Amino acid sequence: MTTSKRIVLRFPKEKIDQPIVYKLIKDYDLSFNILRANIMPDDEGLMVLELTGEDANIKKGLDYLKKQEVNVQPLEKDIVVNWDKCTQCGACVAQCPVGALYIKDRKTMKVEFDPEKCIACELCVLPCPPRAIEVKF
Amino acid sequence: MVKTLNEINEKIKKGQAVVVSKEELLDLIEKQGIEKTARDVDVVTTATFGPMCSSSAYINTGHTRPKIKLGGGRATLNGVPVYTGFAAVDISIGATAMPDDDPRNAVHPGEFKYGGGHVIEELVAGKDVALEATAYGTDCYPRKELKTWINLKDVNEAVLFNPRNAYQNYNVAVNLSDRTLYTYLGVLKPNLGNANYCSAGQLSPLLNDPFYKTIGIGTKIFLGGGIGYVAWQGTQHNPGGLRGENGVPKRPLGTLAVIGDLKQMSSKWLKGVSFVGYGTTLSVGIGIPIPILSEETLKYAAVKDADIYAAIVDYSDAYPNGKTDIVGEVNYAQLKSGEIEIKGKKVPTSGISSYSKAQEIAEILKSWIKKGDFTLTDTVAPLPSAESGYKLKPLNERPIK
DSSP states (O other): OEEEEEEEEEEOGGGTTSOOTHHHHHTTOOEEEEEEEEEOTTSOEEEEEEEEEEHHHHHHHHHHHHHTTOEEEEGGGSEEEOTTTOOOOOTTTTTOTTSSEEEOOTTTTOEEEOTTTOOOOOTTTTTOTTOOEEEOO | OBOOHHHHHHHHHTTOOOEEEHHHHHHHHHHHHHHHHHHHOOEEEEEEEEEOSBOEEEEEOOOOSSOBOOTTSEEEETTEEEBOOSSTTEEEEETTOOOTTOOTTSSSSOOOOOOHHHHHHHHHTTOOEEEEEEOOOOSSSOBOEEEEEEOTTTSSOEEEEEEEESOSSOOEEEOOSSSOEEETTEEEOTTTTOEEEOOOGGGOGGGGSTTOSSOOBTOEEEETTEEEEEEEEOTTOOTTSOBOGGGOBSSSOOOEEEEEEGGGOOTTSEEEEEETTTEEEEEEEEEEEEEOOBHHHHHHHTOOGGGOEEEEEETTTTTTTTOOOOSEEEEHHHHHTTEEEETTEEEEEEESSOHHHHHHHHHHHHHHHHHTSOOOOOOSBOOOOTTSOOOOOOOOOOOOO
16 A cells, blocks of 8 residues: 655764665655755754655665664654643744644634644744744654 | 613622623624623623733842942843843843844844743743842942842832733734745745734724723733733824724724733743744733623624724835835734735735633633622723824934934
């Protein structure tokens, strides 16, 4: 069955100049969309990918990455809304390009977050006045 | 039908007053009409929660041994400069003050992580705050340096004093240019990418009393989680500006200066906030009860989001250059739907003021009044009225050569 999975990859310093992710296409028959790619301040490489393919191949692809000493984490865990800090103003709603932050009930005007839709673009983080949105990579 | 404030207060003290929040009032009017509702209901609670930059707290720290004169010297709280233009140990923290070494917009847009608003929130939350000061020394106040932790519970007076709060309506901000703008109304995406508004709309206190017939100097209010009072008209009060049907302001008109005891307030309703590319400020929760003294009072307090219009203003050119042209007008029902149409384009909207928190405050104030703990005050003096000629003026520059 074909599915999509969003993952956050961390490449150790020694690996950042090695081509690794191309093998996901070549050897594991997966396609991917690069949502983000950075070299972090400590020379660690960071990549956020949406992988698409057969379930079994995705599993094999992830195992391959782990064998290459790439740290793999699912994306959903990484953008967190601190609901204690959130003042429910809705400033984030028009900033989110994918509708992961939204107001469903227009009577209560409460802000909701759907981590499944989030692509971790971080466009919501600085516009939030109480800085209630945390990026935990 | 006319009720007096005294009658209503007597009912409140006996726990018999009929108190409803503004939203409950709208349901009642729909079910049973204005006349019956005006007879049945004694008080309606209105509220708002949003960033209000002209906010501050003044504190008397208490004297040290030997004594120090902060007045005329320099002092900071958690690195944020406080105003020291008062007597020896009176200081004032402004919501938008920031540490001297905050880079501000040196690399635009700056993050503006910490400022006076955050200091006020931390004090109210009961945290220790670092007071560091230098003074020039006098015979009576010989000490020249002070570094001490202070806490809200230990200081003498701690008073929230906000020169301008609770704006009666505000602009809707859009961006007609092709680069992102960073403003006090949030981040504005290019080419009408979004429209940001900042008002509690039908819940907003002054929009429920458009001609300031019940709200005035001396009105007792919910302020920051505790009790406060309207102290004066707020800065930029502009009662004579554009109004629509039923006197509902179509532009930002009236404002309030409010005051209250910081020690009884809560960090849930006084929050330090940061506006990227703009600055820091304080979000303030205010609730104001309106006594239903007559059908006329009720007709004003029956205003709905769909009746309240605001001006859509371009913040790339018109606003910064003081131009009065507007892009259009839109009402709060349209804004709260999440999308409006401007020049044929569908534009997503975002609030900056929290309608959900305003609903909470209206409920809290309602419960205080129903319990009999909170009676309404009569005003001691009115706010300048729409007919008074009181007007907001620009600064006409006379350059100093």
